[in-house]
Every structure is written in structure tokens, then in C-alpha cells.
Amino acid sequence: MALELYHLHLSQSERVVWLLEEMQIPYNLHVFKRDPKTGLAPDDLKAINPAGTAPYFRDTSVSPEVAISESGATVSYILSVYSAGSNGTRLVRTPEDPDFATYLEWFHYANGSLHASISRLMYFQFSGMPSDSPMVQRLRGKLAGQLKMIDDHLGKNQWFAGKDLSAADCMIMFSLSTMRGIYPIDLGPYANILRWLRDVAARPAYRKAIEKGDEGMDPLIEPNARRFTEIEAFRGALEKA
Ligand SMILES: N[C@@H](CCC(=O)N[C@@H](CS)C(=O)NCC(=O)O)C(=O)O
Numbered sequence: 001m002a003l004e005l006y007h008l009h010l011s012q013s014e015r016v017v018w019l020l021e022e023m024q025i026p027y028n029l030h031v032f033k034r035d036p037k038t039g040l041a042p043d044d045l046k047a048i049n050p051a052g053t054a055p056y057f058r059d060t061s062v063s064p065e066v067a068i069s070e071s072g073a074t075v076s077y078i079l080s081v082y083s084a085g086s087n088g089t090r091l092v093r094t095p096e097d098p099d100f101a102t103y104l105e106w107f108h109y110a111n112g113s114l115h116a117s118i119s120r121l122m123y124f125q126f127s128g129m130p131s132d133s134p135m136v137q138r139l140r141g142k143l144a145g146q147l148k149m150i151d152d153h154l155g156k157n158q159w160f161a162g163k164d165l166s167a168a169d170c171m172i173m174f175s176l177s178t179m180r181g182i183y184p185i186d187l188g189p190y191a192n193i194l195r196w197l198r199d200v201a202a203r204p205a206y207r208k209a210i211e212k213g214d215e216g217m218d219p220l221i222e223p224n225a226r227r228f229t230e231i232e233a234f235r236g237a238l239e240k241a
Helices: 013-023 043-048 071-081 099-128 134-154 165-174 191-199 204-213 233-238
Strands: 005-006 028-032 056-059 066-068
Touching: 005 013, 005 043, 005 165, 005 191, 013 071, 013 165, 013 204, 056 071, 066 071, 066 099, 071 099, 071 165, 099 134, 099 233, 134 191, 191 204
Parallel strands: 005 028
Antiparallel strands: 005 056, 056 066
């Protein structure tokens, strides 16, 4: 097996690093740092991935080789082809599992709804749009509703798809942790989300993923997480946020 994962520092490709660490599947990790000025992918990553983003994933053990540049598709591919991982960890749910529909819903909620809301707000923040503008207020209200719904769910379930960790947790984690270094969100009112963040950060595989991909950065699990002001393009907006 030759799995190649191209990961961008402080980015949603951490989802795939974490998944592979949980499943203990051998892979080669190629880490790229964000451009310190623009915060975007560096040219050497853009030269490898035509989409210019991370994650970028290749499975060279099959012919023709597989190449994917969407995190959700990469996670689904790994789960379909290597389902149980080398240590038997089963992070996928199938129609026979009682939590199958819940799993699917949260898996897709990660990028389809939660990250979509946060990244829209992030672009407004970068554009300098005042935080009291009607559009920002409206989106913030929507995000607060989403966080409340997640918090209620995690009040009744230890993990997103019930009592065990699943790939739905791997998909959601980035938006509620590392992403807050780019778009700050106060999670103080959401005790169940904070409990879940602590549970994730206590997992050796998650720690290992962050250690390998983000140079041992402390996971962003506090109610008010640190901000990535070391990146010039983020600094101005983050200092005002
Ligand atoms: N929907 C894609 C998003 C990929 C994406 O936009 N990745 C960001 C990192 S969070 C990136 O590579 N940004 C660098 C750039 O756009 O130059 C996924 O889930 O993989």
C-alpha cells in the first residue's frame, strides 16, 4: 500500500491525518506550510494539486492510481477501501448500524453546513465588513443556532454518531478547533462541545496527527482559542475580531 497525503499546516487536511492515525494505516505525510504572508497554500503544493488546496491524497497501490482533493471524499475512499484499518478500528457506519443515518448526516454537515457558515464569516472578517452589519449579524445568528444544535446533540451522545468515535467526528473537529485560530468563536456557552473537544484531544491518534501535521501545536480546545496572528494575512482581521 502506498498512500500519499499532502497536508497544509493549520488546515482541514488534519481530518485525514487524524483518520489515518486512528486506523493505523501506513501512509506518507507531506507537510506544507501556509505562505506566511498570504496564509494560502505555497506554490509547491499548488504545483502538485491542480485544485491548489489541501488535502490532496494519492493511492498509488492501485492502477490507475487514485488522486482526490476533497477531504470528505478522501475520508470516504479510505473507509471504503481500507474499512477497518490495520488495528480493527471501525470508523465507518453502514446500513446495518443503528446510527447509520445519524453518522451520514453529521459527516456531511461538517462541510455542507457548519464549515460553510464559518468560512463565509471568515471571508466577511477578512474583507473588513463591520461585525454589526446586517449580513454578518444574520450569519452569526445562524452559526449560534448551529452550535446550539451541536451542543444539544453532544449533550445526549458522547460522539457524533452515538457511543463510539466515527469518521463524522473526524470531519467536524477541524471547524470547532483549529479553524478558530483563523475565525475566532467563543465556545464558552457550549459545555457539551467543550467536553467533546477535550475527549478528542485526549485521543493519542489525534495528538499524533497534530504533532505530525502541525508541529506539536496545542490543540485549540479552550473556550476562547488562540489566534494565528503569526500569519500576516490573518493578523489585521484577527486583531479586530
Ligand atoms: N472542501 C475542501 C476544501 C479544501 C480547502 O479549501 N483547503 C484549504 C485549507 S482549510 C486550503 O488548501 N487553502 C489554501 C488555499 O486556498 O490556498 C475540502 O474539504 O477538502
